[in-house]
Amino acid sequence: MKDKFHRSGLCLEVPMYIDDGEYFGDETGTQLKCRHGLRPKRRTAWEGKDTGRRFLGCPLEEEDQCDALFWVDEEWQPRIQKAFEMLWLALDHASTRNPTKAQYQWSNFVDRTIVEEDKMKLEFQMASQISAIEAKHKKRVSRIKKETEDLKAWLMGSLVVIAFLLFKIIENMYQGC
Ligand SMILES: [Zn+2]
Numbered sequence: 595m596k597d598k599f600h601r602s603g604l605c606l607e608v609p610m611y612i613d614d615g616e617y618f619g620d621e622t623g624t625q626l627k628c629r630h631g632l633r634p635k636r637r638t639a640w641e642g643k644d645t646g647r648r649f650l651g652c653p654l655e656e657e658d659q660c661d662a663l664f665w666v667d668e669e670w671q672p673r674i675q676k677a678f679e680m681l682w683l684a685l686d687h688a689s690t691r692n693p694t695k696a697q698y699q700w701s702n703f704v705d706r707t708i709v710e711e712d713k714m715k716l717e718f719q720m721a722s723q724i725s726a727i728e729a730k731h732k733k734r735v736s737r738i739k740k741e742t743e744d745l746k747a748w749l750m751g752s753l754v755v756i757a758f759l760l761f762k763i764i765e766n767m768y769q770g771c
Pocket of ligand 1: 629630632652653654659660
């Protein structure tokens with residue numbers, strides 16, 4: 595008898611599954627048995643590219659389950675598989691529990707992007723601060739220069755006045771003699 599269910603060579607592990615209100619319980623329309631020789635149960639995959647795909651699996655509780663896996667639905671179209679994988683990545687990233695390798699790659703990518711953005715922001719801030727300091731410094735330097743010039747001019751003026759006064763005093767002294 596040709597069974598409508600088929601094993602998948604692509605999926606090496608029984609996927610995570612959920613209780614689907616429309617597809618559950620024992621599968622009666624099949625001669626298939628799990629490795630325990632038991633009638634398989636209806637499951638709905640809830641993981642990665644196979645999300646929502648129905649299969650028959652071992653009826654035992656999780657830790658006692660064998661690896662019986664008979665897909666009911668054909669593989670989804672590649673675009674849909676991709677979409678599911680992206681959704682799970684996004685979801686995995688949102689909750690950090692049970693991180694997968696793919697999630698690490700994804701989160702590393704995201705973290706790197708954030709770090710790069712922060713670095714760029716920081717560099718930009720620093721650059722603008724530096725140019726502000728430079729501008730301030732330049733202003734200060736030119737102000738100091740100007741003050742020095744003023745002081746010099748004032749000193750020179752004072753010196754001339756002092757020299758003139760000294761000259762007058764000495765002149766008076768000689769005249770007094
Ligand atoms: Zn079994």
